Amino acid sequence: MISRNILSYIGVVALTCYVAYATDPTQLQDFCVGVNDPTDALFVNGMFCKNPMEAKPEDFFLSGLDKPGNTDNRVGSNVTQATATQLAGLNTLGISLVRIDFRPHGGLNPPHTHPRATELLTVIEGTLYVGFITSNLPNGENKLFTKVLNKGDVFVFPQGLIHFQINIGKTPAIAIAGLSSQNPGVVTIGNAMFGAKPPISVDVLSKAFQLDEKTVKHLQAQFWISP
Ligand SMILES: *[C@@H]1O[C@H](CO)[C@@H](O)[C@H](O)[C@H]1NC(C)=O
Numbered sequence: 001m002i003s004r005n006i007l008s009y010i011g012v013v014a015l016t017c018y019v020a021y022a023t024d025p026t027q028l029q030d031f032c033v034g035v036n037d038p039t040d041a042l043f044v045n046g047m048f049c050k051n052p053m054e055a056k057p058e059d060f061f062l063s064g065l066d067k068p069g070n071t072d073n074r075v076g077s078n079v080t081q082a083t084a085t086q087l088a089g090l091n092t093l094g095i096s097l098v099r100i101d102f103r104p105h106g107g108l109n110p111p112h113t114h115p116r117a118t119e120l121l122t123v124i125e126g127t128l129y130v131g132f133i134t135s136n137l138p139n140g141e142n143k144l145f146t147k148v149l150n151k152g153d154v155f156v157f158p159q160g161l162i163h164f165q166i167n168i169g170k171t172p173a174i175a176i177a178g179l180s181s182q183n184p185g186v187v188t189i190g191n192a193m194f195g196a197k198p199p200i201s202v203d204v205l206s207k208a209f210q211l212d213e214k215t216v217k218h219l220q221a222q223f224w225i226s227p
Contacts, residue, residue, distance in 0.1 A: 033059040034088035047084060047091045060089035068101045068174070069227075076107030076167070077227040084182035096182055100175045100227075102126065102167035109165045109227055110188055117184030119157040119177050121165070123149045126173025130155050132163035149175075162189060188226045195224030 032049035035041050041048035050059065062082050069078025083096040090096055096117070100109055121130070131146035147155055148168065157163040159180065167173040193205065194216075205216045 031055065031060075031089060032092040034084055034091040047088070049091065050088075055089075060087070062087040065097075065099045065176075068172070069099070071101050071103040071107055071172070071227075073227065074223070074225055075110055075227050076103035077101060077109045077165075079109065079227050083179075083184065090182045093182055094180060096179045096184060098177050098179065100165065100177065102128065102165070102173040102175075104167060104170050104172055107167040107173065110190060111162050111164045112186050112188040112226075113160055113162050114157075114179060114181070114184040114186060115160060117179035117181035118159040119163070119179050119184070120154065121149075121157065121175050121177040122154045123151050124174040124176055125151060126167055126171055127151075127169035128165045128173055128175060129168045130157075130163070130165045132157045132161045134161065186226065188224070190219075191224040191226055194219040194222065 031052070032047070033052075033055045034047035035050045038048050040050065042051045065080060065082065067080075069080045071078050078101045080099040080101075081096070082090075082098065084090040087096075100121075101107070102109070128149045129146065130149055131144055134143045134145075136142060147153075149155055165175065193200065193209075199220050202213050202216045202220075205211065205220075206213055209216070211219075
């Protein structure tokens with residue numbers, strides 16, 4: 001009996017650890033500037049950490065978010081990132097930032113999810129129509145939440161949920177978004193489904209999306225870009 005209790009206790013602890021590792025770890029020191037060469041590293045918490053005695057102000061600094069990304073692409077948007085990849089000082093801190101530019105008349109940040117982050121977006125210029133879709137509800141439905149955002153408006157996209165933004169104005173739009181991970185990750189839905197390499201079987205996609213084989217092959221033949 002006692003050993004069974006111990007086993008279930010170990011199970012709960014293991015599960016808790018698993019859940020904890022599915023998100024950014026709680027930081028164990030003031031900071032942990034990322035280094036690319038593990039031989040330069042002292043501690044590991046997220047990326048390898050630089051010796052804190054050797055950290056410099058530049059490790060916590062990034063410039064260039066005043067510059068628009070080039071939106072001359074198929075979707076008409078561009079995401080400029082400030083994650084731990086671009087800003088090594090973010091390592092272990094559980095936060096990052098992006099600038100999103102949208103072309104006038106329909107520049108789209110296509111439906112996507114961030115597996116590791118909630119996103120808090122504010123509009124700096126222009127007018128966006130934004131939305132997210134819930135996970136499958138007990139009644140089998142997926143509820144859509146949308147809003148038109150003007151300059152200064154703020155909207156939150158909960159972690160892991162599919163969301164999008166489109167410029168419904170006549171001028172370029174700019175948004176800045178904070179994300180609750182140093183490495184939020186992006187899954188662009190269309191790209192993942194129809195642009196996967198190697199391709200997902202036509203049978204799987206035609207059943208899943210209720211499409212005929214020809215339409216699936218047409219979609220798979222498109223050039224899928226991620227802004
Ligand atoms: C986004 O803009 C940058 C900077 O202009 C450019 O290098 C990059 O190719 C653009 N990305 C896409 C997907 O258009």
